[in-house]
Amino acid sequence: MAKILIAGCGYVGEALANLLLADGHEVWGLRRNPRSLRAGIEIIAADLAQPEDLRDLPGGLDVVFYLVSPNGSEDALYRRAYVDGLRGLVAALHLQRQKPRLLFASSTAVYDQSDGEWVDESSETAPDHWSGKRLLEGEQIALQALPSASVIRFGGIYGPRRTSLIDSVRSGRAVYRSDPPQYTNRIHRDDCAGALRHLMGLENPESIYLGVDNEPAEKRAVLLWLAGVMGSPEPRAVDKKEASKRSRGNKRCRNARLVQSGYTFCYPTFREGYSAVLEGMV
Numbered sequence: 001m002a003k004i005l006i007a008g009c010g011y012v013g014e015a016l017a018n019l020l021l022a023d024g025h026e027v028w029g030l031r032r033n034p035r036s037l038r039a040g041i042e043i044i045a046a047d048l049a050q051p052e053d054l055r056d057l058p059g060g061l062d063v064v065f066y067l068v069s070p071n072g073s074e075d076a077l078y079r080r081a082y083v084d085g086l087r088g089l090v091a092a093l094h095l096q097r098q099k100p101r102l103l104f105a106s107s108t109a110v111y112d113q114s115d116g117e118w119v120d121e122s123s124e125t126a127p128d129h130w131s132g133k134r135l136l137e138g139e140q141i142a143l144q145a146l147p148s149a150s151v152i153r154f155g156g157i158y159g160p161r162r163t164s165l166i167d168s169v170r171s172g173r174a175v176y177r178s179d180p181p182q183y184t185n186r187i188h189r190d191d192c193a194g195a196l197r198h199l200m201g202l203e204n205p206e207s208i209y210l211g212v213d214n215e216p217a218e219k220r221a222v223l224l225w226l227a228g229v230m231g232s233p234e235p236r237a238v239d240k241k242e243a244s245k246r247s248r249g250n251k252r253c254r255n256a257r258l259v260q261s262g263y264t265f266c267y268p269t270f271r272e273g274y275s276a277v278l279e280g281m282v
């Protein structure tokens with residue numbers, strides 16, 4: 001049985017906690033407002049960016065997951081979530097002479113590729129936007145702080161209650177660009193949790209993994225598939241200028257490293273994943 005801290009115990013964190021508790025581990029969930037966390041998780045109400053909140057971390061931690069998200073789209077909030085919070089946690093662990101295994105959730109936003117190129121863990125990361133820059137700073141802090149740390153770069157996370165794409169198709173707001181094709185890299189929440197649990201169990205993990213499903217898909221294909229399944233009106237094609245107002249970057253993320261490490265996806269593509277989400281909505 002391992003002693004595990006989930007820092008930023010939110011959407012993915014709770015799903016991960018469910019898996020770890022079922023495996024018989026001891027799990028602490030840390031967030032600023034932890035009222036709603038399920039029974040079985042030991043609750044820590046703390047702000048990671050406030051050092052005084054981290055004085056009493058549980059001792060003897062084997063693994064720490066850092067799954068914090070900013071609660072808004074501003075550089076200062078990203079810095080607080082991915083840089084200041086992580087620095088605060090690393091400093092607290094250091095002071096308490098704890099050297100757990102650290103798993104840091106990052107994002108495919110660290111890639112700036114925009115011509116539909118394939119990217120993997122060895123591809124260039126030169127983000128132009130502050131969001132990718134702060135994520136990359138967080139990755140570097142994690143990897144430098146603890147030699148056994150790993151980073152997993154998730155694509156767009158969807159699942160129960162995270163249904164923005166479904167809602168946009170249903171309401172007729174969904175649009176896509178077809179020339180050049182626009183790709184979307186996605187992963188179901190349960191595969192985020194499953195992949196994190198899997199990485200925790202690897203003896204010699206790599207330092208970076210891409211966390212996306214098996215099929216980077218054209219956004220057009222995903223929207224048309226959803227519209228077909230739900231009987232909604234066909235989403236609209238828009239020109240490049242209109243589409244670029246709504247999304248940054250355009251790449252296809254390869255998950256071969258994660259798959260070769262032994263992880264099997266619950267939802268290998270958007271079809272299985274969204275079918276399960278839609279079933280849960282009826």
Ligand SMILES: NC(=O)c1ccc[n+]([C@@H]2O[C@H](COP(=O)([O-])OP(=O)(O)OC[C@H]3O[C@@H](n4cnc5c(N)ncnc54)[C@H](OP(=O)(O)O)[C@@H]3O)[C@@H](O)[C@H]2O)c1
Nearest residue numbers: 008010011012031032033047048067068069105107154157
């Ligand atoms: N959502 C996506 O599509 C996506 C894509 C790529 C990568 N990711 C990454 O995947 C991970 C999991 O995402 P998620 O959707 O599960 O995140 P989430 O639920 O939106 O947020 C995670 C938790 O972070 C906590 N938090 C934020 N700031 C904090 C602070 N200063 N101190 C303590 N706790 C703090 C929040 O709780 P309180 O507000 O109660 O503190 C929240 O419960 C994140 O690292 C995210 O960056 C997400």
